[in-house]
Amino acid sequence: MSLELKNLSILKQGSTIFDPVNLVIKPGEITTIMGPSGCGKSTLLSAVSGNLDKIFSLKGSIRLSGQDMADLPMEKRNIGILFQDDLLFPHMDIGSNLAFAIKEKTSRAQRKTIIDNALKTAGLKGFEKRDPSSLSGGQKARISLLRSLLAKPSALLLDEPFSKLDQTLKAKIRRFVFSQIKKMNIPALLVTHDPMDCPEGGMILNLNKEKG
Amino acid sequence: MSGQAKGRIFPVVVISFFCVTILAGLFGTLLPSLNYLPVIGYTRISLSAWFDFFSYPGIQASFLVTVFSGITASVGVVSLAFLFITFSYGTALWKFFEKILSPVLSIPHAAFAVGFGFLIAPSGWFIRMVSPALTGFTIPPDWIILNDPAGVSLTIALVIKEFPFLIMVTMGALGQLDIKKTLLVGRALGYSKEQIWLKILIPRLYPHLRLSIFAVIAYSLSVVDMAIILGPSSPSSLSVLILKWFNDPDVSFKLLAAAGSLFLFVIVLLSILCVYFMERAVGVFLRPWITNGNRRCFLSPLKPIIFFMGCGTLFFTAVSSVILVIWSLTWQWRFPDFLPTTWTLTFWAKGLMSSFDPVMTTLFTGVASAFIGLLLAIGCLEHEVAAGKTKTRNYTGYLHYFLYLPLLVPQITFMAGIQFFLVIMKLDGYWISLMVSHLLFVLPYMFIALSATYLAFYERVTDQAMLLKRSYIIVLFRVKLPMLIKPILFSFAIGFSVSVAQYIPTMLVGAGRFSTITTEVVSIASGSDRRAIAVYALIQQFLPMVMYAFAIILPKILYYNRKGMQV
Secondary structure (H helix, E strand, C coil): CCCEEEEEEEEEEECHHHHCCEEEEEECCEEECCCCCCCCHHHHHHHHHHHCCCCCCEEEEEEEEEEECCCCCCCHCCCEEECCCCCCCCCCCCHEEEEEECCCCCCHHHHHHHHHHHHHHHCCCCCCCCCCCCCCHHHHHHHHHHHHHHHCCEEEEEEEECCCHHHHHHHHHHHHHHHHHHHCCEEEEEEEECCCHCCCCCCEEEECCCCC | CEEEECHHHHHHHCCCHHHHHHHHHHHHHHHHHCCHHHHHCCCCCCCCHHHHHHHHCCHHHHHHHHHHHHHHHHHHHHHHHHHHHHHHCHHHHHHHHHHHHHHHHHHHHHHHHHHHHHHHCCCHHHHHHHHHCCCCCCCCCCCCCCCCCCHHHHHHHHHHHHHHHHHHHHHHCCCCHHHHHHHHHHHHHCCCCCHHHHHHHHHHHHHHHHHHHHHHHHHHCCCCCCCCCCCCCCCCCHHHHHHHHCCCCCCCCHHHHHHHHHHHHHHHHHHHHHHHHHHHHHHHHHHHHHHHCCCCCCHHHHHHHHHHHHHHHHHHHHHHHHHHHHCEEEEEEEECCCCEECCCHHHHHHHHHHHHHHHHHHHHHHHHHHHHHHHHHHHHHHHHHHHHHHHCCCCCCHHHHHHHHHHHHHHHHHHHHHHHHHHHHCCCHHHHHHHHHHHHHHHHHHHHHHHHHHHHHHHHHHHHHHHHCEEEHHHHHHHHHHHHHHHHHHHHHHHHHHHHCCCHHHHHCCCCCCHHHHHHHHHEEEEEECCHHHHHHHHHHHHHHCCCCCCHHHHHHHCCCCHHHCC
């Protein structure tokens, strides 16, 4: 169940936008990709998630648990994403937002327990009926992560997920996110420009392009 | 919230204008329906008109065909629009629709109905195409396709004509939803695009479309011009029957007409209420389905059908215009032939001569009402912008509801009532009354068309200009409006085309003194010479096209050397 990027490079009009990436992320590990804005961090993430813009083309391979992802559409890859915006559906309550992620073949009672437990782990017990817009930034961030994880992804991508939170909140949410990834035991790829975001002991990759 | 945003005169004027006319219209219909019409000597209040109405021969059939065609068309077009956007959003087809929409929308209902009739009639182009090769027909079959008693051809034509309208409104509303990100999140959770549309985006889109959907229902139930051309004739749909009563030489029929048109209003009202409650019921029933985690899309097999139908509406619209062109140039065209045998320009020469006066009336009325509509729309939007900047009290919220009012009440119901008061005030039959009655319908569409782009204007530009010039009026007319020239001209063209298409206001408020190209088209459409009808229908279709062309070309000429304005 590891995420492997082998000789992965992305081309725009025939030329690569960064040097080929070689990575193996084991379950429960978080690898961080750093680099200045415009270096192609987000493009790399969208390539892994399966949402690469048509102006780009892909070279190399992306494998998840040994399976090649290249030809799978985004929704079939079973890769979760966490964005900097919470992107909760504003017309649904918190419970429905979470239920939307749970896979089929779960009875109504089971779904309720799953949601209850998830909310409890986030310290948000009893939030099922709340309106997403009534939540604080930190609460939304936690719900957003829970939603991504309830879909039982085989890997998680984190696209600058902490950049919109204020300093005091950042550390707390970071710990929560990292602990959940450990608990789920899935590989995670984090993109950020803030060195503080990197988990302790995690691998860090600087995305750059050699001149020439 | 303290103080009031500036420019509030505009929304206040618009809201009062709409309220007064519609209340007057309804009241002016209510009185005659209660046997009170002093002009022709009825002053004793009674319910006799209502009894007469309900016991009128064939009224039941009229009622049934009205409800059948109106409801089927509304349900059909709304489902088609939702499914079409579900399957086509983001595809090349959707982008094509974005481009082609305005010219398609600009085609007046009557002109389209005439062309559509020429296609599907037993002697129409479609049967000619396959005859005698496939059918063996050498004379037109005696099928009742056109004016069929169940109103099927009318229903189909309504769906074709209203589909682009709903798509246009949808395109406007999409800007307010975060489509791209929602699709991204949904797909990351394992849902396909179609499922995300059905489960998340359409439920969010619906509130934005609610009033337009109500307008579609009201229109489908009370349409007159298309129903005269394509609808059943005996018994005809209610709206056509009512108009016939209004114009009956026996003036006492006006009482019957008033009762009938109020009844039509009640049907529309009940249908809208019905949909409103259905919304809630559907919401309750579908909520478990939305969050049940099911990621299979049971509608996928429908995809080709929906694409086919969506493109079909464009195809029919286009071919309807083509057949009009062919007929307008025809001298001789025997039945199973695919094309005319001899061609002529005679009917164009005749038609252009005889239509000169109606065309002039159409032009003046259209330009005047679109111009006033533009002033009011910009005024209201400036008020909205000012309110947004200063967070002051404003009328924007009310305005959005009131703007739709004229589109939710059957035209025939309140136009007749307005005529009642105009006659009392001796204002009927004046051009100005006619123009103002058009404005009632022109303004809502112009506002809808303009508001999204207008409100998205980058206000920092005006702020910067204000610092330099310090005069609001100068900044508005020298900076903001010129920068918005494209959407403004487009909205003008839309207003103009709405005015061109008006039939009922011209018939009722014009008091027979004014004929526009539209009233001419409808009145000759039941006549026999297809060649003359085709010329008139094409002239009607041509007028809005000219205005659209103008709206596209003028900015290019004015700003040919300004690259930033060519977007």
